[in-house]
Amino acid sequence: MYVCRRCVCVLRSPALLWGKAQPSVTPGLAGRAAGAPDLYFMSTTSYSHSSASPAHQIFCQSFRERWKSCGVRFFSEQQPVSQTGTRSLPQTSEGNITAAAEELDRHLEASGGAVSVPVGQRIIDLDALPYQSPFEEISEEDAIQIIVPPNLPPASFTLRDYVDKSETLRNLVQLGVDLSKLEERRNVGSMLVRLDFQADVAPRLFFLKDLGVEDSHLGPLFTKNPFILTESLENMQARVSYLKSKKFSSESVAAMVIKAPYLLNFSVKRLDNRLAFFQERIGLSAHKTRDVVTRLPRLLCGSLEPIKENLKVFELEFGFRMTEIQHIVTRVPKVLTASKKKLTHVFDFIHNTMGVPHSLIVKFPQVLNSNCLRMKERHLFLEFLGRAHYDPAHPNYISLERLVTVPDDIFCTEVALASFEDFERFQKTL
Amino acid sequence: MATKAARLLSKLDGLFAVYKPPGVHWKLVRDQVETNLLTAVNAFPPPAPQYQVQFQLLSSGETSTSSDLTLTATKLPVLADHPLVTGPQYHKIRVGVGHRLDAFSSGVLVLGLGKGNNALDSLYRSHVTRDYTLEGEFGMATNDFTHTGRVIEKSTYGHVTQEKLERVLAMVQGANQKALITYSRVDLHSQEAYELAVKGMLRPQDKSPPIITGLRCLSFKPPYFKLEVQCVNETQWYLRKMLHELGLELRTTAVCTKVRRTRDGPFNMEDALLHNRWTADDIIPAVKYFRRTTRKIRKNDSYKQAVTQLDSTTEAQDQSRTNSCHLEAQEKDGSNNISAEMSADSKQWS
Numbered sequence: 001m002y003v004c005r006r007c008v009c010v011l012r013s014p015a016l017l018w019g020k021a022q023p024s025v026t027p028g029l030a031g032r033a034a035g036a037p038d039l040y041f042m043s044t045t046s047y048s049h050s051s052a053s054p055a056h057q058i059f060c061q062s063f064r065e066r067w068k069s070c071g072v073r074f075f076s077e078q079q080p081v082s083q084t085g086t087r088s089l090p091q092t093s094e095g096n097i098t099a100a101a102e103e104l105d106r107h108l109e110a111s112g113g114a115v116s117v118p119v120g121q122r123i124i125d126l127d128a129l130p131y132q133s134p135f136e137e138i139s140e141e142d143a144i145q146i147i148v149p150p151n152l153p154p155a156s157f158t159l160r161d162y163v164d165k166s167e168t169l170r171n172l173v174q175l176g177v178d179l180s181k182l183e184e185r186r187n188v189g190s191m192l193v194r195l196d197f198q199a200d201v202a203p204r205l206f207f208l209k210d211l212g213v214e215d216s217h218l219g220p221l222f223t224k225n226p227f228i229l230t231e232s233l234e235n236m237q238a239r240v241s242y243l244k245s246k247k248f249s250s251e252s253v254a255a256m257v258i259k260a261p262y263l264l265n266f267s268v269k270r271l272d273n274r275l276a277f278f279q280e281r282i283g284l285s286a287h288k289t290r291d292v293v294t295r296l297p298r299l300l301c302g303s304l305e306p307i308k309e310n311l312k313v314f315e316l317e318f319g320f321r322m323t324e325i326q327h328i329v330t331r332v333p334k335v336l337t338a339s340k341k342k343l344t345h346v347f348d349f350i351h352n353t354m355g356v357p358h359s360l361i362v363k364f365p366q367v368l369n370s371n372c373l374r375m376k377e378r379h380l381f382l383e384f385l386g387r388a389h390y391d392p393a394h395p396n397y398i399s400l401e402r403l404v405t406v407p408d409d410i411f412c413t414e415v416a417l418a419s420f421e422d423f424e425r426f427q428k429t430l
Numbered sequence: 431m432a433t434k435a436a437r438l439l440s441k442l443d444g445l446f447a448v449y450k451p452p453g454v455h456w457k458l459v460r461d462q463v464e465t466n467l468l469t470a471v472n473a474f475p476p477p478a479p480q481y482q483v484q485f486q487l488l489s490s491g492e493t494s495t496s497s498d499l500t501l502t503a504t505k506l507p508v509l510a511d512h513p514l515v516t517g518p519q520y521h522k523i524r525v526g527v528g529h530r531l532d533a534f535s536s537g538v539l540v541l542g543l544g545k546g547n548n549a550l551d552s553l554y555r556s557h558v559t560r561d562y563t564l565e566g567e568f569g570m571a572t573n574d575f576t577h578t579g580r581v582i583e584k585s586t587y588g589h590v591t592q593e594k595l596e597r598v599l600a601m602v603q604g605a606n607q608k609a610l611i612t613y614s615r616v617d618l619h620s621q622e623a624y625e626l627a628v629k630g631m632l633r634p635q636d637k638s639p640p641i642i643t644g645l646r647c648l649s650f651k652p653p654y655f656k657l658e659v660q661c662v663n664e665t666q667w668y669l670r671k672m673l674h675e676l677g678l679e680l681r682t683t684a685v686c687t688k689v690r691r692t693r694d695g696p697f698n699m700e701d702a703l704l705h706n707r708w709t710a711d712d713i714i715p716a717v718k719y720f721r722r723t724t725r726k727i728r729k730n731d732s733y734k735q736a737v738t739q740l741d742s743t744t745e746a747q748d749q750s751r752t753n754s755c756h757l758e759a760q761e762k763d764g765s766n767n768i769s770a771e772m773s774a775d776s777k778q779w780s
Contacts, residue, residue: 144501160510173514180517373451408706427704428449430536
């Protein structure tokens with residue numbers, strides 16, 4: 001993660017930090033308190049107050065130009081792009097600034113025949129700015145309102161530096177969001193630092209609460225998908241209403257959002273495509289599609305290509321019939337997203353080594369999902385004991401369910417009828 | 431003050447053995463052990479949060495005028511140390527692997543934890559023998575010498591008897607015995623060599639090709655057979671290839687169906703941990719159990735190094751005494767020990 005300057009600039013702006021407590025800070029005072037290195041700080045302040053003098057605007061502009069040459073873009077320039085309406089600061093149009101600059105130019109030339117400088121690289125006459133002399137007495141009330149700028153690094157590799165200063169990050173941590181995981185992801189750290197809690201985060205929290213997501217699930221949800229915080233509310237509302245129009249109950253929508261947090265970031269068209277695919281390609285009924293998708297909402301988020309590939313593997317490589325595939329998918333939707341290599345490995349062992357026919361696998365499809373190494377060891381142990389009969393017609397047969405699901409000690413005592421030590425000794429001969 | 435996690439981590443320091451199942455790469459084994467240990471170490475509750483005094487502007491309650499703001503000192507927890515912000519305390523535990531086992535083979539795999547990784551180097555330098563059980567099948571030859579490979583040749587094996595097999599095994603062992611004597615760097619006519627050979631302690635002193643020190647047939651049921659091998663500096667590929675050549679020597683072909691390591695130096699199969707026991711709860715007693723072995727390995731190695739250093743210096747002294755005027759010739763001979771040369775130098779100039 002790399003938090004860049006322009007994001008920290010937002011954190012430093014007093015509108016965020018002391019917005020409520022300090023409504024009337026003059027830019028000059030702030031600038032004096034901050035000292036020379038924090039001219040930057042001043043520039044943001046002036047934007048938050050609409051009553052800035054034209055000279056001040058020029059100052060800001062030249063500052064912006066200087067940073068632009070270094071490839072640093074300003075937060076204020078980005079405002080129209082962001083979707084939040086509340087924090088769109090009064091924009092000074094470029095034409096306005098140049099006009100003011102020309103005016104000042106004329107003024108300077110008239111007064112002292114100064115060397116004319118191109119507008120972009122203007123040297124600012126600091127005397128023109130209103131500032132108080134250092135010897136002037138200030139009242140107690142003023143002194144208490146001098147802002148000491150927070151000691152924040154302009155760029156950082158971790159969110160730890162900002163967490164104590166930013167209201168958003170603080171609240172996210174208290175919600176249970178794992179910032180250490182989020183900061184590893186590209187651009188997410190910068191995004192989080194730029195967010196404003198009241199304007200950006202709170203409405204989405206209320207939205208999720210209305211959806212039926214419980215408090216304990218919010219933290220993990222944002223840890224998985226922080227981009228919900230920047231998704232527009234109308235879009236998310238549209239997606240939820242689309243799902244509800246497809247007769248998903250509100251509880252199931254909430255459960256789906258918890259299980260697959262990226263669900264709300266995909267367009268309605270895309271969701272519609274996915275649902276149609278399951279109905280047409282696999283031939284599931286509407287009710288069964290709903291059931292499958294509710295149990296594994298990940299299907300709606302990922303790519304369809306691996307799913308198509310897995311279906312082909314089931315059909316051509318394993319030789320299941322279409323009705324059998326439907327049954328398997330409705331029982332264990334996870335086989336659609338499982339890795340093709342693993343599925344082939346497991347099926348090859350069950351069908352070719354253990355000699356279990358397709359009909360038995362269809363009856364207990366969870367076996368395709370199980371740990372292959374464990375199944376192999378158990379099968380070989382049973383074979384060694386002469387008890388490896390999986391055909392239900394055989395006396396003392398062992399069902400696939402009992403082979404796969406029970407833990408080791410119960411398997412030894414109830415299925416293999418041997419001691420656990422013997423099983424361990426056998427495992428060491430493999 | 432050491433935390434509980436640090437105390438646990440200090441216990442994870444030494445060598446132990448795991449039983450690698452067949453079909454699993456050794457890197458997976460190592461990674462799984464590391465992740466299991468990390469989850470155990472990071473499961474401890476984080477240290478208590480630190481508190482920070484912050485001055486906040488709050489309106490004083492008594493006067494209740496809105497403009498009156500007073501600085502109030504409040505104690506707040508530092509969020510920068512919150513476990514959700516810092517992430518897990520430990521990200522890495524040093525887990526090293528001893529002599530490797532490839533994916534096809536199974537058996538005892540030595541792992542080193544923490545400072546035990548240095549003992550792994552000592553173990554490598556000590557050139558210990560390892561026991562293997564090989565299972566083979568006559569009548570087939572594949573491209574990678576295993577039964578799962580692509581079959582490139584089929585042959586009959588009716589003429590192979592146990593006597594013929596044992597004769598070939600004896601021949602292989604004899605050839606290897608000869609190689610062992612050349613690589614063990616002892617004078618064959620000395621009393622020292624005799625005593626070592628009687629004890630069966632002849633070992634290659636440094637890098638050598640794979641050498642088989644013992645080979646016998648455990649069972650012979652054509653087409654299946656089972657061998658027991660003791661060897662030094664081997665790879666599993668070499669053993670499978672040897673099985674293939676055994677088949678060719680018997681005028682048939684053979685593939686390997688199983689390679690199982692039953693002993694790696696002092697680490698026996700009985701004490702190796704099965705894959706459901708690769709957790710901190712089972713690894714800590716295992717490391718403790720092998721602590722004496724680890725210490726012995728370290729001690730032997732340092733003793734051996736001291737002896738070799740001593741030998742080289744005495745040799746250099748002898749050489750400098752005998753041919754101090756022919757230093758150039760000695761350098762051309764290439765005595766590889768720099769310290770020896772240095773001491774010879776100083777001898778000449780003093």
